[in-house]
Amino acid sequence: MSRLRESLIELIRRTSAEIPDDVQTAILRGLEQEKEGTIAKSAMEIIERNIGLAKSKSQPICQDTGSILFYVDCPVGLNQVEFEREAREAVKEATRLGYLRQNSVDSITGKNDGTNLGPGAPNLHFHQHETDDIAVRLILKGGGCENVGAQFSLPNTKLEANRDLDGCRKVILEAVHQAQGRGCGPGVLGVCIGGDRASGYEFSKREFLRDLDDRNPDPKLDELEQDILKTSNELGIGPMGFGGKTTLLGVKIGAANRVPASYFVSVSYMCWAFRRHGATLASDGEISGWLY
């Protein structure tokens, strides 16, 4: 894996500076539908200009380069200890180069040592499979959108949300309304129905690895995704919460089994600066292809 560190630095650079094509397409669609002369339109124009500038300057799309989440699919036998060591070095170097902000704070002392390394930072998820290919995906998730995530335990009396898909719909729309523009909309929802409090949020974030324009293979979840997207865009919250037609760019919903006593709906919000890329790697760690 002699090339691994260099590849991961490039993955971080690309993720921080270049919006994936699927997200850019959705943003351009949003820009077109906002009305001329409104502050919503002007917000979308600045967003579009920012995407181009970040790419051409190879600098962060957003200064909050966020939580660093690696998802690694690897063959049985890959040395995960070595992989993690290289990933940490790559993060340190990418921070020095300005692809990442000095963004990791000791929660007890309040100190920021400027390396982006510490307990839980960066965050790596390994998944083994029985083929030889290696794929590494990266999400950089900013704090503003992370803070508007929400987890609901059903039934919810106040929202009259029961333990069924209609109850899920009610709480997800409540999360959209609560977020208003604070998560840097127009955003994307990743939702997990079920799981426990930890796995629910964890699975909700994995939904961001899906292509924005794919369709859910489960017809019931597909219907719910389309419904939430359409209804949210009728709320008039708009870009940045300025009012307007584009409140969400996409909705992705998955499900995990639950124990009979629990029924959680976990909603993660991703800002328009949707930073996610991925690459396949050769056995020496060299990038052999891009995934988005």
Added chain:
Amino acid sequence: MTHNLSSPISEEAIRELKVGDQVLISGVVFTGRDAVHKYLHDGGELPDGVNLDGGILYHCGPVVLKDDNGEWKVTAAGPTTSIREEPYQGDIIKKFGVRGVIGKGGMGAKTLSACGENGSVYLHAIGGAAQVLAERITKVRNVYFLEEFGSPEAIWELEVDKFPAVVTMDSHGRSLHDEVAEASQAVLERNL
């Protein structure tokens, strides 16, 4: 309509601004976010050289690098979410005479009321637009509390030129955020 603002800003200039107006800010702004607000709320003093009277406070944790000549250079600098400073902002506006707060996502009733009392506005910059906004920062004049709070939380004294923002809370009691929240709630209720 679009207004040009540059600090120090008079109360009169602020009172002219209405929700929905676009502004272009030039001159000096100071960054300050969570650590700075808590510090000031706990009775901390502003360091020598930081004067917020008639000035602009920017909720921002920029990416700042030193170039080959040892000069600071801001390479990414969009706004951070302002609502976290709601417990402190109103008092800070009044105590230090802040005329404009730049941030994103809007703020609450306490800040809105302080804007009315002091003659101040909340200026919404485009969240996530770190490159467009960094381009409007022409110079880093100084930095304070870099060691204590770390780079994103430090007070950066910046010169800006035509930095774009939208008035979303004015000094006449109007908040676009409250209006959109209320209108969207009514639509939501019809759709449940």
